[in-house]
Amino acid sequence: MKLPSLGFGLGLRKEHYNAIIETSPEVDWFEILTENYLVDGGKPLHFLDQICEKYPVVMHGVSMSLGSHDPLDMDYLAQVKALAKRTDAKWVSDHMCFTGVDGTNAHDLLPLPYTEEAIKHVSNKIKQAQDFLDRQILVENASTYVTYKQSHMSEWEFTTAVAEESDSLILLDVNNIYVSAYNHGFDPLEYLDGIPAERVQQHHIAGHSQYDGYIIDTHDHEVVDGVWDLYAEAIKRYGEVSVMIERDDNIPELSELLAELQIARDVFATNYAGARNV
Amino acid sequence: MSDLYRLQKNMMAWLTEKNEAIVKPDIVDTGEVNKVSVEQRLAVYGNAYGYRLIDALSDNYPAVHTLMGDDDFYEMTYAYMAAHPSSHFSLRYFGHKLEEFLSEYEKSEKGLPIYTEMARFEWSLRNAFDAKNTKPLTLESLQEIPVERWGELKFQFHPSVSRVDLEWNTPQLWAAIDEGADPIAPEKLEHPYAWLLWRKELLNYYRSLDIDEAYSLDAAIQGSDFSSLCEGVCEWIDEEHAPARVAGFLSQWINDELLVEIKLD
Numbered sequence: 001m002k003l004p005s006l007g008f009g010l011g012l013r014k015e016h017y018n019a020i021i022e023t024s025p026e027v028d029w030f031e032i033l034t035e036n037y038l039v040d041g042g043k044p045l046h047f048l049d050q051i052c053e054k055y056p057v058v059m060h061g062v063s064m065s066l067g068s069h070d071p072l073d074m075d076y077l078a079q080v081k082a083l084a085k086r087t088d089a090k091w092v093s094d095h096m097c098f099t100g101v102d103g104t105n106a107h108d109l110l111p112l113p114y115t116e117e118a119i120k121h122v123s124n125k126i127k128q129a130q131d132f133l134d135r136q137i138l139v140e141n142a143s144t145y146v147t148y149k150q151s152h153m154s155e156w157e158f159t160t161a162v163a164e165e166s167d168s169l170i171l172l173d174v175n176n177i178y179v180s181a182y183n184h185g186f187d188p189l190e191y192l193d194g195i196p197a198e199r200v201q202q203h204h205i206a207g208h209s210q211y212d213g214y215i216i217d218t219h220d221h222e223v224v225d226g227v228w229d230l231y232a233e234a235i236k237r238y239g240e241v242s243v244m245i246e247r248d249d250n251i252p253e254l255s256e257l258l259a260e261l262q263i264a265r266d267v268f269a270t271n272y273a274g275a276r277n278v
Numbered sequence: 279m280s281d282l283y284r285l286q287k288n289m290m291a292w293l294t295e296k297n298e299a300i301v302k303p304d305i306v307d308t309g310e311v312n313k314v315s316v317e318q319r320l321a322v323y324g325n326a327y328g329y330r331l332i333d334a335l336s337d338n339y340p341a342v343h344t345l346m347g348d349d350d351f352y353e354m355t356y357a358y359m360a361a362h363p364s365s366h367f368s369l370r371y372f373g374h375k376l377e378e379f380l381s382e383y384e385k386s387e388k389g390l391p392i393y394t395e396m397a398r399f400e401w402s403l404r405n406a407f408d409a410k411n412t413k414p415l416t417l418e419s420l421q422e423i424p425v426e427r428w429g430e431l432k433f434q435f436h437p438s439v440s441r442v443d444l445e446w447n448t449p450q451l452w453a454a455i456d457e458g459a460d461p462i463a464p465e466k467l468e469h470p471y472a473w474l475l476w477r478k479e480l481l482n483y484y485r486s487l488d489i490d491e492a493y494s495l496d497a498a499i500q501g502s503d504f505s506s507l508c509e510g511v512c513e514w515i516d517e518e519h520a521p522a523r524v525a526g527f528l529s530q531w532i533n534d535e536l537l538v539e540i541k542l543d
């Protein structure tokens with residue numbers, strides 16, 4: 001079941017620890033990168049504990065490898081569960097992808113074929129993870145650069161089928177849809193139309209890099225107008241959904257990200273049909 | 279073998295062996311979309327794999343990177359990732375075999391002993407950075423122990439503590455690189471120096487040790503009691519001054535927050 005929206009958030013980055021603790025910026029919540037805090041002690045956990053006292057947090061990981069033929073790493077999941085308890089995480093997310101196979105980790109979000117076999121496989125692993133973590137998880141659409149010949153349905157059909165089969169929630173990354181739509185030549189609005197609103201729990205909004213003929217989701221630039229337009233379309237379809245700016249590289253001053261978050265608020269106010277008319 | 283498994287093996291073969299032929303037949307040629315070829319599409323993943331691991335290794339070994347320079351560091355990392363592909367869920371541990379790898383690499387044209395030693399030094403710093411937090415021992419808790427029982431005292435050290443013996447001016451080189459100061463030349467010393475690395479609260483520290491302190495620290499870490507340390511240091515000083523000398527080390531260790539517990543048998 002969908003959880004209440006947390007509002008407008010930011011990805012927590014170490015460059016901003018001090019600014020956040022000293023200035024308590026107007027951010028409704030923070031998303032933490034799970035793996036950065038799966039350590040024994042020291043600075044990362046020291047700052048995280050302080051931030052958790054002031055803000056709600058959610059956890060975003062890259063290591064469940066939900067699509068991999070390899071079984072789930074239960075040691076990893078146990079650490080995820082412990083961190084979720086420590087931070088009182090409102091939810092836990094990972095990606096629709098595999099990150100490696102036969103014990104080798106490529107540390108990348110590698111694409112899955114959109115097949116019945118893959119739907120079953122990923123759904124089973126999501127169910128196992130949810131049982132172990134004792135909560136529904138969110139699965140994010142990764143941006144992709146190749147299409148497999150085996151795929152015989154669209155990405156949104158696949159995403160929806162997995163979410164329904166596993167009864168999981170969706171972290172819909174608006175930038176990733178924009179990137180994949182460009183790279184594969186599909187209509188991003190058709191994608192949005194194909195996703196069940198009742199499962200969309202969170203959005204990522206991010207920047208990317210444009211190359212000759214393709215886009216890579218580098219998360220190292222400001223958000224482009226096309227992505228804001230697509231976010232506006234998402235609001236019309238899904239209503240009030242927790243949203244955040246995801247910046248992973250070329251990290252600017254906190255104030256710059258706060259300004260981008262204000263744009264998100266403005267886009268929401270303009271496009272949310274259910275906005276209270278007072 | 280299931281279709282899904284086969285496809286995943288093929289994709290990984292592309293990333294780890296740079297063998298495009300295996301996975302290429304699985305990829306749709308969307309030449310009509312933005313005129314991007316299958317090779318270009320696969321290269322997005324192929325390049326990202328290398329860059330991500332280079333970044334991770336550079337993150338944990340910034341001084342090894344600086345000493346080698348970009349080109350040699352990239353070349354070394356590609357060789358390292360082929361020899362030790364990542365198997366841990368976290369990139370934090372990708373470099374755990376680098377010292378071992380570099381000591382073999384010394385036999386190649388591009389390897390040097392200073393790289394190996396710098397890797398050992400930086401990995402100790404890395405481990406100190408996120409070692410478990412534990413409450414340091416206070417001078418008061420030591421003073422509560424009656425002096426006549428000091429001989430039986432054994433010591434428990436902070437998880438961040440590590441001891442390395444270095445044959446080069448590695449810590450000085452590291453400091454110059456870390457501060458962005460003018461580069462200094464690697465220099466082999468007349469004899470190895472003992473170094474201690476640890477974390478106090480949130481910051482990493484390191485210092486060199488006199489020979490009798492290095493001996494005492496190593497023995498105490500191994501589980502020797504106070505009286506054995508006093509016997510041991512007699513190799514360098516008079517027996518009558520030994521207890522005061524070791525007690526001096528103890529108070530320094532407490533001050534440095536190296537100790538977390540003292541135990542009486």
Ligand SMILES: [Fe+2]
Nearest residue numbers: 140173204246
């Ligand atoms: Fe994302």
